[in-house]
Amino acid sequence: MKNILVTGGSGKAGRATIKLLLKNNYNVFNVDLVNHPELEVPFTKVDLENFGEAIESVSEIDDRINGIDAVIHQAAIPASGLEANHKTFRANTLSTYNIFQAAKVMKINNIVWASSETVLGLPFDTYPPYVPVDEEFEPRPESSYSLSKVMGEEMARQFCRRNLEMKIIGLRYSNIMEEHDYKQFKSFQNDPFLRKWNFWGYIDARDVAQACLLAMESKIKGADHFIIAADDTVMEEDNKSLLDKVFPKINIKGDIGKNKTLLSNEKAKNILGFKPEYSWKNYI
Secondary structure (H helix, E strand, O other), X not given: OOEEEEEOOOOHHHXXXXXXXXXXXXXXXXXXXXXXXXXXXXEEEOOOOOHHHHHHHHHHHHHHOOOOOEEEEOOOOOOOOOOOHHHHHHHHHHHHHHHHHHHHHHOOOEEEEXXXXXXXXXXXOOOOOOEOEOOOOOOOOOOHHHHHHHHHXXXXXXXXXXXXXXXXXXXXXXXXXXXXXXXXXXXXXXXXXXOHHHOOOOEEHHHHXXXXXXXXXXXXXXXXXXXXXOOEOOOOOOHHHHHHHHOOOOOEOOOOXXXXXXXXXXXXXXXXXXXXXXXXXXXX
């Protein structure tokens, strides 16, 4: 495995992923609507909502390099509220289907893609069954964005049901941060409600890249999904105090630690070997 197609390679997650792939001696090709000046990899401008463009670009790159070995699909409208609801749902659902279908046609059986923590029920206006939240309970989409990610996870299951050689791993990223974003964390500390919407979670873009690499290199077959979150919360206040103030009736299941993530990353650790390396506390 050496030739990797990254969609959305110009975004936060995409850039970090490309850098790590290059560091690990992969050949990388970026497909996006815009290029990024810090990336020195081949780039093709593609509207992935258009299946014709998607299949043509994948096929052309596949022919040029004598085979794409894996696809890391990061392209999406990255959050709710950035576009009209129908546009967010359409763009994310169609682009994901088109990449899955193009990979099927081209016989590329190794796909990693950007799902989202939002499928867990964010912004948690209704309590989840328990904390730390994990992958064991059914998705609870509360926005068109999160619904698009639930649709992606279901599409992954159906593609893999029809092709037992296919692997499609969805990574449910928490709120992605780059190093310069950590300066804002001081502003969270006096109001626990500011970041209650995702149980005070986050993930460094470089750890997103690590998760992508591990998922791509894993020997898993079929469809699966993993929460990808840092080991700690964005808060200095301890978890029990935060939960008593913001979610006083929530069911606590398992270890919540002092500042341990309440978006459980145990499944990713146990199956993929994921080990978050970056904490905001090292940058403030």
